[in-house]
Amino acid sequence: MEHATTSDHIEDVYEPSLTPDSLGKLGMWIFLVGDTMSFGALLAAYAAVRAGAGVIGWVPPDEILGINLTAAMTFLLICSSVTMVKALEAIQNGNVSRMCTFLGLTIAGGVIFLGLQAYEWYHLITHGLTLTGIPDHGLSGAAISGSTLFGPMFYAITGFHGMHVTGGVIYLIVILIHGLRGRYTAEFNHEVEIVGLYWHFVDLIWIMVFTFIYLL
Amino acid sequence: MAENGHKDHPKYMNIFYWLAALTAIEIGVAIPEYSIVVKAILLIGLACAKAALVAIYFMHLKFERKTLAIIVLTPFIICVFLVFALMPDLTSDSRHEGIEKPAEVVDTSAH
Numbered sequence: 001m002e003h004a005t006t007s008d009h010i011e012d013v014y015e016p017s018l019t020p021d022s023l024g025k026l027g028m029w030i031f032l033v034g035d036t037m038s039f040g041a042l043l044a045a046y047a048a049v050r051a052g053a054g055v056i057g058w059v060p061p062d063e064i065l066g067i068n069l070t071a072a073m074t075f076l077l078i079c080s081s082v083t084m085v086k087a088l089e090a091i092q093n094g095n096v097s098r099m100c101t102f103l104g105l106t107i108a109g110g111v112i113f114l115g116l117q118a119y120e121w122y123h124l125i126t127h128g129l130t131l132t133g134i135p136d137h138g139l140s141g142a143a144i145s146g147s148t149l150f151g152p153m154f155y156a157i158t159g160f161h162g163m164h165v166t167g168g169v170i171y172l173i174v175i176l177i178h179g180l181r182g183r184y185t186a187e188f189n190h191e192v193e194i195v196g197l198y199w200h201f202v203d204l205i206w207i208m209v210f211t212f213i214y215l216l
Numbered sequence: 217m218a219e220n221g222h223k224d225h226p227k228y229m230n231i232f233y234w235l236a237a238l239t240a241i242e243i244g245v246a247i248p249e250y251s252i253v254v255k256a257i258l259l260i261g262l263a264c265a266k267a268a269l270v271a272i273y274f275m276h277l278k279f280e281r282k283t284l285a286i287i288v289l290t291p292f293i294i295c296v297f298l299v300f301a302l303m304p305d306l307t308s309d310s311r312h313e314g315i316e317k318p319a320e321v322v323d324t325s326a327h
Contacts (some may be wrong), residue, residue: 029284029287029288032288033287033288033290033291034291036288036291036292036295037291037294037295040291040292040294040295040298041295041298043295044295044296044298044299044302045302047299048299048302048303048305051299051303052303052305062246062247067243067246067247071239071243074239075236075239078232078235078236078239079232081270081274082228082229082231082232084274085228085274086228089228193276196274196275197275200270200271200274200275201275203270203274204267204270204271204275207263207266207267207270208263208267210242210263211242211259211260211262211263212263215242215243215245215246215259216246216252216255216256216259
Protein backbone atom coordinates (compact mmCIF):
# COMPACT_ATOMS: atom_id res chain seq x y z
CA MET A 1 0.00 0.00 0.00
CA GLU A 2 2.75 2.35 1.01
CA HIS A 3 4.72 1.34 -2.09
CA ALA A 4 1.81 2.24 -4.36
CA THR A 5 1.47 5.73 -2.94
CA THR A 6 5.20 6.34 -3.33
CA SER A 7 5.17 5.46 -7.03
CA ASP A 8 2.10 7.66 -7.55
CA HIS A 9 3.97 10.46 -5.90
CA ILE A 10 6.98 9.96 -8.19
CA GLU A 11 4.78 10.10 -11.27
CA ASP A 12 3.39 13.41 -10.08
CA VAL A 13 6.77 14.93 -9.39
CA TYR A 14 8.77 13.93 -12.47
CA GLU A 15 8.18 15.38 -15.91
CA PRO A 16 7.12 13.03 -18.70
CA SER A 17 9.88 11.87 -21.06
CA LEU A 18 10.76 14.14 -23.95
CA THR A 19 8.82 13.43 -27.13
CA PRO A 20 10.45 13.78 -30.59
CA ASP A 21 8.72 17.19 -30.89
CA SER A 22 9.76 18.59 -27.53
CA LEU A 23 13.28 17.10 -27.73
CA GLY A 24 14.16 19.11 -30.85
CA LYS A 25 12.66 22.29 -29.46
CA LEU A 26 14.40 21.92 -26.10
CA GLY A 27 17.68 21.16 -27.90
CA MET A 28 17.40 24.37 -29.89
CA TRP A 29 16.56 26.39 -26.77
CA ILE A 30 19.60 24.95 -24.97
CA PHE A 31 21.79 25.91 -27.94
CA LEU A 32 20.31 29.41 -28.00
CA VAL A 33 20.86 29.91 -24.27
CA GLY A 34 24.53 28.93 -24.76
CA ASP A 35 24.78 31.19 -27.78
CA THR A 36 23.34 34.04 -25.73
CA MET A 37 26.36 33.69 -23.46
CA SER A 38 28.70 33.87 -26.49
CA PHE A 39 27.13 37.10 -27.71
CA GLY A 40 26.67 38.30 -24.15
CA ALA A 41 30.39 37.88 -23.45
CA LEU A 42 31.28 39.82 -26.61
CA LEU A 43 28.83 42.63 -25.86
CA ALA A 44 29.74 42.75 -22.17
CA ALA A 45 33.43 43.06 -23.13
CA TYR A 46 32.51 45.84 -25.56
CA ALA A 47 30.46 47.64 -22.91
CA ALA A 48 33.28 47.36 -20.38
CA VAL A 49 35.93 48.64 -22.83
CA ARG A 50 33.62 51.44 -23.89
CA ALA A 51 32.90 52.49 -20.31
CA GLY A 52 36.58 52.17 -19.38
CA ALA A 53 37.61 54.48 -22.21
CA GLY A 54 35.29 57.21 -20.94
CA VAL A 55 33.48 59.65 -23.18
CA ILE A 56 36.48 61.61 -24.52
CA GLY A 57 38.63 58.58 -25.17
CA TRP A 58 36.10 56.91 -27.42
CA VAL A 59 35.08 57.82 -30.94
CA PRO A 60 31.32 58.49 -31.32
CA PRO A 61 30.16 55.48 -33.40
CA ASP A 62 27.85 57.63 -35.55
CA GLU A 63 30.91 59.49 -36.90
CA ILE A 64 32.28 56.27 -38.38
CA LEU A 65 29.23 54.04 -38.94
CA GLY A 66 26.22 54.69 -41.12
CA ILE A 67 23.15 54.62 -38.85
CA ASN A 68 20.61 54.88 -41.69
CA LEU A 69 21.88 51.78 -43.48
CA THR A 70 21.94 49.71 -40.29
CA ALA A 71 18.50 50.97 -39.27
CA ALA A 72 17.28 49.66 -42.64
CA MET A 73 19.10 46.36 -41.95
CA THR A 74 17.38 46.14 -38.54
CA PHE A 75 14.01 46.76 -40.16
CA LEU A 76 14.80 44.11 -42.78
CA LEU A 77 15.54 41.49 -40.10
CA ILE A 78 12.32 42.37 -38.26
CA CYS A 79 10.44 41.90 -41.56
CA SER A 80 12.11 38.52 -42.10
CA SER A 81 11.05 37.49 -38.59
CA VAL A 82 7.45 38.32 -39.52
CA THR A 83 7.66 36.26 -42.73
CA MET A 84 9.09 33.41 -40.59
CA VAL A 85 6.10 33.39 -38.22
CA LYS A 86 3.79 33.64 -41.24
CA ALA A 87 5.48 30.54 -42.73
CA LEU A 88 4.89 28.62 -39.50
CA GLU A 89 1.29 29.85 -39.30
CA ALA A 90 0.73 28.72 -42.91
CA ILE A 91 1.96 25.16 -42.35
CA GLN A 92 0.00 24.88 -39.09
CA ASN A 93 -3.05 25.56 -41.26
CA GLY A 94 -1.82 22.91 -43.73
CA ASN A 95 -0.94 25.37 -46.52
CA VAL A 96 2.39 24.07 -47.91
CA SER A 97 2.78 26.46 -50.86
CA ARG A 98 2.14 29.50 -48.64
CA MET A 99 4.74 28.21 -46.17
CA CYS A 100 7.29 27.80 -48.97
CA THR A 101 6.59 31.33 -50.25
CA PHE A 102 7.12 32.84 -46.80
CA LEU A 103 10.24 30.70 -46.17
CA GLY A 104 11.57 31.98 -49.51
CA LEU A 105 10.90 35.58 -48.43
CA THR A 106 12.66 34.94 -45.10
CA ILE A 107 15.69 33.55 -46.95
CA ALA A 108 15.64 36.58 -49.27
CA GLY A 109 15.63 38.87 -46.21
CA GLY A 110 18.66 37.06 -44.80
CA VAL A 111 20.56 37.18 -48.09
CA ILE A 112 19.86 40.91 -48.58
CA PHE A 113 20.97 41.54 -44.97
CA LEU A 114 24.27 39.75 -45.67
CA GLY A 115 24.69 41.72 -48.91
CA LEU A 116 24.18 45.01 -47.06
CA GLN A 117 26.62 43.94 -44.35
CA ALA A 118 29.23 43.03 -46.98
CA TYR A 119 28.70 46.46 -48.58
CA GLU A 120 29.02 48.15 -45.17
CA TRP A 121 32.25 46.29 -44.31
CA TYR A 122 33.74 47.10 -47.74
CA HIS A 123 32.85 50.77 -47.28
CA LEU A 124 34.29 50.89 -43.74
CA ILE A 125 37.51 49.07 -44.66
CA THR A 126 38.16 51.39 -47.62
CA HIS A 127 37.52 54.38 -45.32
CA GLY A 128 40.12 53.21 -42.80
CA LEU A 129 38.25 51.22 -40.14
CA THR A 130 40.52 48.20 -39.84
CA LEU A 131 41.59 45.74 -37.12
CA THR A 132 44.38 48.12 -36.14
CA GLY A 133 43.05 51.59 -36.80
CA ILE A 134 40.09 53.92 -37.14
CA PRO A 135 39.43 56.78 -39.62
CA ASP A 136 41.17 59.85 -38.14
CA HIS A 137 39.31 62.70 -39.81
CA GLY A 138 38.54 65.42 -37.28
CA LEU A 139 39.03 63.28 -34.16
CA SER A 140 41.05 64.23 -31.10
CA GLY A 141 44.23 62.31 -30.23
CA ALA A 142 42.60 60.98 -27.07
CA ALA A 143 39.62 59.63 -29.02
CA ILE A 144 41.90 57.90 -31.52
CA SER A 145 44.22 56.35 -28.91
CA GLY A 146 41.26 55.31 -26.73
CA SER A 147 39.40 53.71 -29.63
CA THR A 148 42.04 51.34 -30.99
CA LEU A 149 39.87 48.41 -29.88
CA PHE A 150 36.81 49.70 -31.73
CA GLY A 151 37.78 48.13 -35.08
CA PRO A 152 38.54 44.61 -33.84
CA MET A 153 35.49 44.56 -31.55
CA PHE A 154 33.22 45.89 -34.30
CA TYR A 155 34.36 43.25 -36.79
CA ALA A 156 34.33 40.45 -34.19
CA ILE A 157 30.76 41.16 -33.04
CA THR A 158 29.14 41.99 -36.40
CA GLY A 159 31.15 39.18 -38.04
CA PHE A 160 30.01 36.65 -35.44
CA HIS A 161 26.43 37.76 -36.00
CA GLY A 162 26.88 37.65 -39.79
CA MET A 163 28.09 34.05 -39.49
CA HIS A 164 24.91 33.24 -37.57
CA VAL A 165 22.82 34.82 -40.34
CA THR A 166 24.77 32.80 -42.93
CA GLY A 167 24.14 29.62 -40.93
CA GLY A 168 20.47 30.57 -40.59
CA VAL A 169 20.09 31.09 -44.35
CA ILE A 170 21.60 27.64 -45.02
CA TYR A 171 19.36 26.09 -42.32
CA LEU A 172 16.28 27.80 -43.84
CA ILE A 173 17.21 26.58 -47.35
CA VAL A 174 17.40 22.99 -46.03
CA ILE A 175 13.96 23.35 -44.41
CA LEU A 176 12.57 24.93 -47.60
CA ILE A 177 13.85 21.99 -49.67
CA HIS A 178 12.18 19.57 -47.22
CA GLY A 179 9.01 21.67 -47.48
CA LEU A 180 9.03 21.62 -51.30
CA ARG A 181 9.38 17.83 -51.15
CA GLY A 182 6.22 17.68 -49.03
CA ARG A 183 7.78 16.72 -45.67
CA TYR A 184 5.65 19.08 -43.60
CA THR A 185 1.92 18.97 -42.91
CA ALA A 186 -0.55 20.55 -40.49
CA GLU A 187 0.30 17.72 -38.04
CA PHE A 188 4.07 17.45 -38.63
CA ASN A 189 5.74 20.87 -38.61
CA HIS A 190 7.89 21.20 -35.47
CA GLU A 191 11.05 21.43 -37.62
CA VAL A 192 9.67 24.65 -39.10
CA GLU A 193 9.01 25.98 -35.60
CA ILE A 194 12.56 25.09 -34.53
CA VAL A 195 14.23 26.86 -37.48
CA GLY A 196 11.97 29.80 -36.60
CA LEU A 197 13.35 29.84 -33.05
CA TYR A 198 16.89 30.11 -34.44
CA TRP A 199 15.95 32.83 -36.93
CA HIS A 200 14.12 34.97 -34.34
CA PHE A 201 17.13 34.61 -32.04
CA VAL A 202 19.40 35.99 -34.78
CA ASP A 203 16.97 38.92 -35.08
CA LEU A 204 16.90 39.41 -31.31
CA ILE A 205 20.70 39.49 -31.13
CA TRP A 206 20.88 42.04 -33.94
CA ILE A 207 18.52 44.29 -31.96
CA MET A 208 21.11 44.23 -29.15
CA VAL A 209 24.11 44.64 -31.50
CA PHE A 210 22.42 47.57 -33.24
CA THR A 211 21.83 49.32 -29.93
CA PHE A 212 25.24 48.69 -28.36
CA ILE A 213 27.53 49.13 -31.37
CA TYR A 214 25.71 51.61 -33.58
CA LEU A 215 23.52 53.78 -31.38
CA LEU A 216 25.40 54.11 -28.09
CA MET B 217 1.67 20.20 -30.35
CA ALA B 218 -0.05 21.75 -33.33
CA GLU B 219 -3.56 21.13 -32.14
CA ASN B 220 -3.35 22.11 -28.49
CA GLY B 221 -1.41 25.33 -28.21
CA HIS B 222 -1.21 27.32 -31.39
CA LYS B 223 -4.73 28.39 -32.12
CA ASP B 224 -4.57 31.48 -29.94
CA HIS B 225 -1.62 33.15 -31.67
CA PRO B 226 -1.29 36.89 -31.31
CA LYS B 227 -1.76 39.10 -34.33
CA TYR B 228 1.79 39.02 -35.65
CA MET B 229 1.35 42.22 -37.65
CA ASN B 230 0.60 44.13 -34.42
CA ILE B 231 3.93 42.93 -32.99
CA PHE B 232 5.61 43.98 -36.24
CA TYR B 233 4.14 47.53 -35.97
CA TRP B 234 5.35 47.75 -32.37
CA LEU B 235 8.86 46.63 -33.36
CA ALA B 236 8.97 49.08 -36.28
CA ALA B 237 7.72 51.93 -34.07
CA LEU B 238 10.24 51.12 -31.30
CA THR B 239 13.07 51.07 -33.89
CA ALA B 240 11.98 54.53 -35.12
CA ILE B 241 11.87 55.80 -31.51
CA GLU B 242 15.39 54.37 -30.94
CA ILE B 243 16.75 56.38 -33.88
CA GLY B 244 14.99 59.49 -32.56
CA VAL B 245 16.50 58.96 -29.10
CA ALA B 246 20.00 58.19 -30.43
CA ILE B 247 20.59 61.12 -32.80
CA PRO B 248 20.35 64.23 -30.50
CA GLU B 249 23.36 65.07 -28.30
CA TYR B 250 22.71 64.80 -24.54
CA SER B 251 23.85 62.93 -21.43
CA ILE B 252 25.32 59.56 -22.47
CA VAL B 253 24.01 57.95 -19.26
CA VAL B 254 20.39 58.99 -19.96
CA LYS B 255 20.80 57.95 -23.58
CA ALA B 256 22.23 54.56 -22.59
CA ILE B 257 19.36 53.88 -20.16
CA LEU B 258 16.73 54.84 -22.75
CA LEU B 259 18.31 52.87 -25.59
CA ILE B 260 19.00 49.74 -23.55
CA GLY B 261 15.42 49.89 -22.23
CA LEU B 262 14.02 50.15 -25.76
CA ALA B 263 16.27 47.31 -26.99
CA CYS B 264 15.15 45.08 -24.11
CA ALA B 265 11.51 45.86 -24.92
CA LYS B 266 12.06 44.86 -28.56
CA ALA B 267 13.97 41.71 -27.59
CA ALA B 268 11.17 40.79 -25.16
CA LEU B 269 8.51 41.22 -27.87
CA VAL B 270 10.46 38.94 -30.23
CA ALA B 271 11.05 36.28 -27.54
CA ILE B 272 7.54 36.35 -26.02
CA TYR B 273 5.48 36.42 -29.23
CA PHE B 274 7.62 35.33 -32.21
CA MET B 275 9.46 32.64 -30.24
CA HIS B 276 6.21 31.70 -28.43
CA LEU B 277 7.70 31.92 -24.94
CA LYS B 278 4.29 33.12 -23.76
CA PHE B 279 2.83 29.74 -24.71
CA GLU B 280 5.61 27.62 -23.15
CA ARG B 281 6.12 26.54 -19.56
CA LYS B 282 7.27 29.32 -17.21
CA THR B 283 10.40 27.27 -16.43
CA LEU B 284 11.68 27.79 -19.98
CA ALA B 285 11.31 31.56 -19.66
CA ILE B 286 13.37 31.48 -16.46
CA ILE B 287 16.07 29.35 -18.13
CA VAL B 288 16.21 31.73 -21.10
CA LEU B 289 16.38 34.82 -18.89
CA THR B 290 19.33 33.49 -16.88
CA PRO B 291 22.16 34.17 -19.40
CA PHE B 292 20.94 37.76 -19.89
CA ILE B 293 21.16 38.38 -16.14
CA ILE B 294 24.60 36.71 -15.98
CA CYS B 295 25.78 39.01 -18.80
CA VAL B 296 24.81 42.08 -16.79
CA PHE B 297 26.98 40.79 -13.93
CA LEU B 298 29.72 40.08 -16.47
CA VAL B 299 29.90 43.76 -17.44
CA PHE B 300 30.47 44.73 -13.82
CA ALA B 301 32.92 41.87 -13.32
CA LEU B 302 35.02 43.15 -16.25
CA MET B 303 34.79 46.79 -15.21
CA PRO B 304 37.62 46.88 -12.61
CA ASP B 305 40.13 45.82 -15.29
CA LEU B 306 39.18 48.71 -17.50
CA THR B 307 38.73 51.73 -15.28
CA SER B 308 40.80 54.76 -16.28
CA ASP B 309 43.31 54.24 -13.42
CA SER B 310 44.35 50.77 -14.52
CA ARG B 311 44.49 51.93 -18.13
CA HIS B 312 46.89 54.75 -17.24
CA GLU B 313 49.15 52.36 -15.35
CA GLY B 314 49.30 50.22 -18.47
CA ILE B 315 50.01 53.18 -20.72
CA GLU B 316 52.84 54.65 -18.60
CA LYS B 317 55.23 51.74 -19.07
CA PRO B 318 55.24 51.76 -22.89
CA ALA B 319 55.69 55.57 -22.75
CA GLU B 320 58.99 55.08 -20.85
CA VAL B 321 60.13 52.54 -23.41
CA VAL B 322 59.40 55.01 -26.21
CA ASP B 323 61.41 57.73 -24.38
CA THR B 324 64.56 55.61 -24.00
CA SER B 325 64.49 54.45 -27.60
CA ALA B 326 64.15 58.07 -28.78
CA HIS B 327 67.45 58.94 -27.04
